[in-house]
Amino acid sequence: MAAVHGDAHGHEHDDHHPSGIMRWITTTNHKDIGTMYLWFSFAMFLTGGTLALGIRAELFQPGIQILQPELFNQFTTLHGLIMVFGAIMPAFVGFANWQVPLMIGAPDMAFARMNNWSFWLLIPAATLLVSSFFVPGGAAAGGWTFYPPLSTQGGLGVDLMIFAVHILGASSIMGSINIITTILNMRAPGMTLMKMPMFVWTWLITAYLLVLVMPVLAGTVTMLLTDRHFGTSFFNAAGGGDPVMFQHIFWFFGHPEVYIMILPSFGIVSEVIPTFSRKPLFGYSSMVYATASIAILSCVVWAHHMFTAGMPTVGQLFFMYATMLIAVPTGVKVFNWTATMWQGSMSFETPMLFAIGFIFLFVIGGFSGVICAIVPIDIQVQDTYYVIAHFHYVLVSGSLFALFAGAYYWIPKWTGRMYNETLGKTHFWLSMFFFNLTFFVQHFLGLAGMPRRIPDYNLQFADFNMISSIGAFGFGLTQLLFLYVMINCIRSGEKAPQKPWDGATTLEWTHLPTPAPYHSFEKPPVIQ
Amino acid sequence: MVNGNSKANVLMMKKLLLFTLIMFVFGYALVPFYEKFCEVTGINNLLKPDVLVKDDNWVDEERWIAVEFDANTRGLPWQFKPLQRSARIHPGEPVTVMYEIANNSEREVIGQAIPSYSPRFLDKHLKKFECFCFTKQVLKPNETRQMPVQFVIEPGLPADINTVTISYTFFELPDGASTIKK
Numbered sequence: 041m042a043a044v045h046g047d048a049h050g051h052e053h054d055d056h057h058p059s060g061i062m063r064w065i066t067t068t069n070h071k072d073i074g075t076m077y078l079w080f081s082f083a084m085f086l087t088g089g090t091l092a093l094g095i096r097a098e099l100f101q102p103g104i105q106i107l108q109p110e111l112f113n114q115f116t117t118l119h120g121l122i123m124v125f126g127a128i129m130p131a132f133v134g135f136a137n138w139q140v141p142l143m144i145g146a147p148d149m150a151f152a153r154m155n156n157w158s159f160w161l162l163i164p165a166a167t168l169l170v171s172s173f174f175v176p177g178g179a180a181a182g183g184w185t186f187y188p189p190l191s192t193q194g195g196l197g198v199d200l201m202i203f204a205v206h207i208l209g210a211s212s213i214m215g216s217i218n219i220i221t222t223i224l225n226m227r228a229p230g231m232t233l234m235k236m237p238m239f240v241w242t243w244l245i246t247a248y249l250l251v252l253v254m255p256v257l258a259g260t261v262t263m264l265l266t267d268r269h270f271g272t273s274f275f276n277a278a279g280g281g282d283p284v285m286f287q288h289i290f291w292f293f294g295h296p297e298v299y300i301m302i303l304p305s306f307g308i309v310s311e312v313i314p315t316f317s318r319k320p321l322f323g324y325s326s327m328v329y330a331t332a333s334i335a336i337l338s339c340v341v342w343a344h345h346m347f348t349a350g351m352p353t354v355g356q357l358f359f360m361y362a363t364m365l366i367a368v369p370t371g372v373k374v375f376n377w378t379a380t381m382w383q384g385s386m387s388f389e390t391p392m393l394f395a396i397g398f399i400f401l402f403v404i405g406g407f408s409g410v411i412c413a414i415v416p417i418d419i420q421v422q423d424t425y426y427v428i429a430h431f432h433y434v435l436v437s438g439s440l441f442a443l444f445a446g447a448y449y450w451i452p453k454w455t456g457r458m459y460n461e462t463l464g465k466t467h468f469w470l471s472m473f474f475f476n477l478t479f480f481v482q483h484f485l486g487l488a489g490m491p492r493r494i495p496d497y498n499l500q501f502a503d504f505n506m507i508s509s510i511g512a513f514g515f516g517l518t519q520l521l522f523l524y525v526m527i528n529c530i531r532s533g534e535k536a537p538q539k540p541w542d543g544a545t546t547l548e549w550t551h552l553p554t555p556a557p558y559h560s561f562e563k564p565p566v567i568q
Numbered sequence: 569m570v571n572g573n574s575k576a577n578v579l580m581m582k583k584l585l586l587f588t589l590i591m592f593v594f595g596y597a598l599v600p601f602y603e604k605f606c607e608v609t610g611i612n613n614l615l616k617p618d619v620l621v622k623d624d625n626w627v628d629e630e631r632w633i634a635v636e637f638d639a640n641t642r643g644l645p646w647q648f649k650p651l652q653r654s655a656r657i658h659p660g661e662p663v664t665v666m667y668e669i670a671n672n673s674e675r676e677v678i679g680q681a682i683p684s685y686s687p688r689f690l691d692k693h694l695k696k697f698e699c700f701c702f703t704k705q706v707l708k709p710n711e712t713r714q715m716p717v718q719f720v721i722e723p724g725l726p727a728d729i730n731t732v733t734i735s736y737t738f739f740e741l742p743d744g745a746s747t748i749k750k
Contacts, residue, residue: 150577217584225576255588259595271742274599277682278642278739285602289595350688352611 057558065160068152069558070137073159075454077134078447080162082523084126085440087170089516091119096478096512098495099505112495113181114197118169120184121201124301125208126166128439132304133158133215135446136243138454140219142548142556143237145228145565150221158214165207172200183493185290188275188283192267199268202261209258216247216254223247228547230567234328237546238321241328242307245335249296249303252339257293260286284349291342299338302434303331305442306373309395311546312445313377316392317384318543323376330369330376337366347418356415363413370406374399389541390464394445397472398438405433408483423493426486432479444471444522451526452540453548456555457533463525470518477511615683615702618695627660628723635721637665638735645673646707648681648738651714659723667700668714669738671707678743680704681736690732693725704741 057063057072064076094115098107107115137155141148149155172179177195180186191198223244227236236244263274264286273279275286314321321327343351343359351359377399386392408430412418421427444467452458481504490501497505539549548556551565605611635657637650651666671677681701685691700715707713721732 151581213588217581217588220584221577221580225574225580251584251588252591255591256595256598259592263596263599278737279741280680280682282602285599288602289598292598352609 066156068148068156070141070149070152070155071454071556071558073149073155074134074137074139076159077130077137077162080159080166081127081129081131081134084122084130084166086519088119088122088127089519091115091122093512093516095119096509099497100509101506102497102499102502104496107495109495110178110181113183113493114173114179116493117180117183117186118173121180121204122166122169123435124184124297125205126162126169128301128435128443129208129212130162131443132243132246132301132439133212133219135239135304135308135443135450136215136219136247139450139548140222140240140243141226142453142552142560143240143546144223144226144231145547145551145561145567146222146226147559147562147564149218150226151218154214155218158211158218161207161211161214165204165211168200168204168207172197172204175200185287185294186264187290188264188267188286189277191264192275199265202265205261206258209254209261212250213254216250219243219247220251228561228564228567234325235567237307238310238324238327239304239307242303242310242331245331246300246303249300249335249338253293253296253300256289257297260289260293263289284346287346287349288343291345292339294345295342296335296338298434299334301439303335305398305439306331308442308446308449309377309398312391312395312449313380314545315449315541315543316389316395317381317386319380319384320545321376322379322382323372326372327376330372333369334366337362337369341366344413344418347415348422360413360415364410367406367410374403374406385543389448390459390461390468391445391449393465393468394441394448397468398441398445401433401437401441401475405430405438408433421486423491424486425482425490425492428492429479429482429486432482436479437475441471444468447526449541450548451529452536453552453554453556455530455533456536457529458536458540459525459529459533463521463528467518467521467525470521471515474511474514474518478508478515479511481507481511617697617699617702626723627658629658631659631723631727632656633659633721633725633729634731635663636731636733637667638733639667640735640737641679642737642739644677644679644738644740646671646677646679646738648736657721659721659725662697662718662720664716664718666714666716667736668712669705669707670712671710674709676706676708678704678706678741679738680741681738684735684737686733686735687729690721690725690729690734693722694732694734695720695722701736705738 057069058066064072067073067076094107095112098105098112137149140146169179175196177197179197180191180194180201181197182190182194186198186201223236223240233241263272266272267274267276267281273281275281275283277283310321310327341359341363343355344363347356347359381396388396408426412421412427412430448459448464485501485504485508488501490497490505536554538552538554540554541549544550547561547565547567552560633656634654636654637652639648639650641648647668647670649668651668655663655665657663669679680703683699683701685694696717696719698716698718700717705713705715717734719734725732
């Protein structure tokens with residue numbers, strides 16, 4: 041530690057911190073907070089996954105066996121909310137907390153106390169969401185997009201959901217203010233913007249998207265709340281409001297939200313691919329511009345979620361073409377990753393496997409996205425399992441696979457220990473197999489017309505649903521293997537060298553020992 | 569070393585908080601913007617009188633359309649019905665239909681009717697010159713009132729549509745509420 045930053049500040053900066061539970065409650069250390077974010081999101085991932093398994097168990101056979109329709113609707117709604125707001129988003133914030141200061145040579149996040157707040161707000165929000173199952177009337181059941189009139193009519197569960205979204209929104213906004221300030225103001229000398237690692241770039245753009253659209257979501261749920269309890273009529277047709285307007289405002293948030301969940305995973309993949317190809321990232325500056333273009337375009341495509349809600353043809357055409365345009369910068373990214381691997385000296389450790397799996401499956405999800413963007417096709421497939429398959433290809437094999445890649449990639453730096461490579465690879469191949477078993481067949485179900493959010497189905501859909509449910513249980517159990525690999529690594533993994541990946545070039549590998557000391561870069565490194 | 573509480577950081581936080589606040593207000597500003605947008609483009613023009621364009625003023629006597637009238641109330645103590653359940657009309661022909669509302673309660677009630685059409689795109693071809701839905705209705709205890717709707721279904725209605733439904737639902741407005749306009 042002293043070798044790295046020269047212990048000129050005396051000893052108050054050393055590894056002294058309160059022990060036990062108080063360490064975690066009062067901590068302002070970005071590494072502690074990052075760790076808590078990651079554990080929290082993994083716990084939420086298992087919770088949301090359990091709900092998904094409930095859904096798949098019910099859909100194993102036609103007819104109603106396990107979940108009555110009302111409870112089934114609560115399961116689908118809370119599965120979506122928990123996975124989006126509780127699992128994927130906090131997991132990326134966890135990565136940002138750990139990695140952004142390490143990768144730009146900053147001692148910590150800009151606002152350490154606020155950082156602690158951002159995390160601890162998540163706990164009451166998650167409690168509200170999960171406990172809403174046990175209030176009279178049950179949890180919100182109108183889908184994770186909570187369209188009125190269902191969301192203006194539901195019971196106490198909807199109110200709990202609204203408060204949870206408020207709190208989660210506040211947490212995200214605070215987190216992104218912290219990340220933006222850290223990245224813009226606290227980079228090590230010599231680290232110009234265009235020298236920042238791609239992961240930091242993608243998070244900077246993501247954080248801007250968050251402060252752009254999260255307040256709009258907060259406004260939307262506030263309108264919903266006042267419609268429910270304070271006599272306003274934003275979305276209530278009876279009072280002159282308009283439920284379709286809710287969809288416009290919601291998706292003004294909702295579509296950038298999709299990119300909030302995928303841009304940081306682009307960043308992780310852009311770190312992992314060059315490391316294991318032992319080549320610099322191909323087309324770095326085009327990657328930066330592509331990320332920014334995706335972010336800007338994501339703000340003008342929202343109504344492609346609403347092609348059947350009623351819209352003039354001109355509007356449909358605009359949103360269709362704007363959506364298809366996003367395929368261009370995304371294509372640039374995929375091309376650059378592929379070109380990075382081209383003639384590289386590649387090796388296939390677990391992070392690389394997940395990154396390549398990400399590219400392969402995310403492209404499938406991207407293509408089905410372009411198909412959904414075509415208005416006449418969308419009118420056929422909207423609200424079917426085709427859409428479910430599409431967004432699970434980009435969110436599970438996209439965001440989640442990238443999170444796994446990042447976890448395997450950085451866990452040696454975080455813990456000082458190596459994970460078990462054989463088990464890691466097993467985790468990858470089982471995930472790959474069961475993921476496709478679960479979701480690929482859902483394309484066929486959707487094209488054949490099976491609607492989403494319905495607990496029962498026609499006999500013709502029985503075979504594919506059974507296959508999908510088997511895949512889902514396999515996928516779910518596989519993730520317990522991930523938990524085992526991580527715990528095993530933390531407790532008894534082999535000691536990791538400072539740079540276990542010989543192709544890694546970013547600061548945390550080149551300038552810090554392994555594990556990263558509790559306080560790092562108190563004296564900023566100098567970047568040539 | 570950059571200090572966590574340096575002035576630059578606090579300034580940046582203030583800017584970002586201000587931006588957050590602006591975006592929160594922007595979310596609310598989307599509401600009047602949406603309404604204005606619908607008004608200007610003529611989407612969702614349900615509660616305003618239409619003006620008949622002279623050139624379209626012809627009657628397709630070859631064609632018959634069955635119009636069904638539907639009336640509902642929600643949450644207010646009124647009886648509400650059309651005086652005729654249906655009509656057979658020619659496209660382009662002006663039609664007047666009477667509706668009746670009756671307040672069965674012992675209190676004054678304010679209500680306004682919101683229309684709904686089937687098929688959904690009927691609103692593009694339905695021109696209403698007069699309608700009780702354009703204003704709020706105030707009924708004294710036990711008062712009964714008959715009110716007209718005057719409209720034309722334009723000959724441009726797609727040829728495969730033979731039956732359309734015009735439905736109104738009365739909703740109660742709070743005391744002192746102004747007429748809903750859209």
